Amino acid sequence: MIVDLPDTTTSKVSKKLVQLREDGGVVSLGRVLTLVIVSQLGEEEEAIEAANDASREHPMRVLVLSRIPSDDEGGAKPARIDAEIRVGGDAGASEVIILRAYGDAAGNEDSLINGLLLPDTPVVAWWPIEAPADVAHTAIGRIAQRRITDASEHEDPHAALVELARTHTPGDTDFAWTRLTLWRAQLAAVLDQPPYEPVTAVTVSGAADSPSTLLLAAWLGMQLQVPVVQELTPRGSGDTGIHGVRMTRESGDIVLERPLDNVAKLTQPNQPIHDLSLPRRSMRDCLAEELRRLDPDSLYGEVITKGLSQLESEALASEGTN
Incomplete structure (x- = not known):
């Protein structure tokens, strides 16, 4: 009615x-x-x-x-x-x-x-x-x-993330972070399996106007304490969102990439390639997840205020050496 x-x-x-x-x-x-x-x-x-x-x-x-x-x-x-x-x-x-x-x-x-x-x-x-x-x-x-x-709604998502970091107050969150939940779960599950070797390098690829790609790189850099290289496709190329993650260990590379909207491929040393369900999250999915918790998301707070600045500093240092 x-x-x-x-x-x-x-x-x-x-x-x-x-x-x-x-x-x-x-x-x-x-x-x-x-x-x-x-x-x-x-x-x-x-x-x-x-x-x-x-x-x-x-x-x-x-x-x-x-x-x-x-x-x-x-x-x-x-x-x-x-x-x-x-x-x-x-x-x-x-x-x-x-x-x-x-x-x-x-x-x-x-x-x-x-x-x-x-x-x-x-x-x-x-x-x-x-x-x-x-x-x-x-x-x-x-x-x-x-x-x-939702930083993705801004004309310049990267600038929106920088502003979110500058003004962050406990209780703030952004859908760019919520869209990472399935990616973070899959990557964490892979690293929880043998041989438990330390990750020595990380590459995150995605669209240049994808704030989720930046937050994923910031989260990985902060959690693994390794430099993260970003491979970003230019704006206007038609690509959207996160494309994939490559984590390097002594035994070889772990690669999680999403060539299709709903299916990702996981490649690990000495193992067959696995197809995993990794759908793009809808507005409803993101909203429902955020409403499940009414306390501040402390991990998001650390990533947006510390991890993002660490990622920016590494990118500037890398540009200075090239």
Whole structure:
């Protein structure tokens, strides 16, 4: 069921939610968190769909703050809020409240959502579009325990990672890191097998505009304490994401590469080539994973603040010797 509330207020939205609960048996009991999605007008549906799918694992209230892009304002517009409430089959296992804010009404983000937060539950903020700088100190970020961004949505993903490192606050995370979970699991599993030799060199290949490739290289360099060489394909070449990892040991090279979107090939010395399931992760998969933990991701914090700077320093040193 979808209920439209044009030119409304958050107070009227809250009262309508109570009415829906009393009249139709729509309940918010059992909701474990509030997910606040900060988007732009016309770009919110994909994020809402991902949240609906994730809600089957994490029942929640979804608040969508959808604003007109600043470059489309074209002068002053009357302050107005149009709301839409989705419950039942249109909201997965959650209840979705969309606030479309115009004019000056879009300026007070915290006042727009404060009255609609579930009481005594954690708040997670998510920017599926290009996020503002230092999200922890934005109006929405200050009320959230976890803050999720996506560096791949930025025009310059590398610069976005550098900014994330500079402003990192415990509780921040990024989908560029979440997309690495399966890669990290496979690589860790390989190194947990004999002959337990130290890794002496690592090469990570991927697209130049893939922030996940950079974070994977940073994580490997930090965990293995070896220099990491990056082989990046130029932008505009059509390649996306991570291509593969080569780890050198005394007995030979371990190579994990993904020639197809869902299947990777693992090559090890004196062993047959193995095909492994390594799918590209969807927005829903990444969101569901991040909602499983509401405490700060300390490993991500170390990789973004220490591992990334170590990787940058090694790259500069390598350029200086060439």
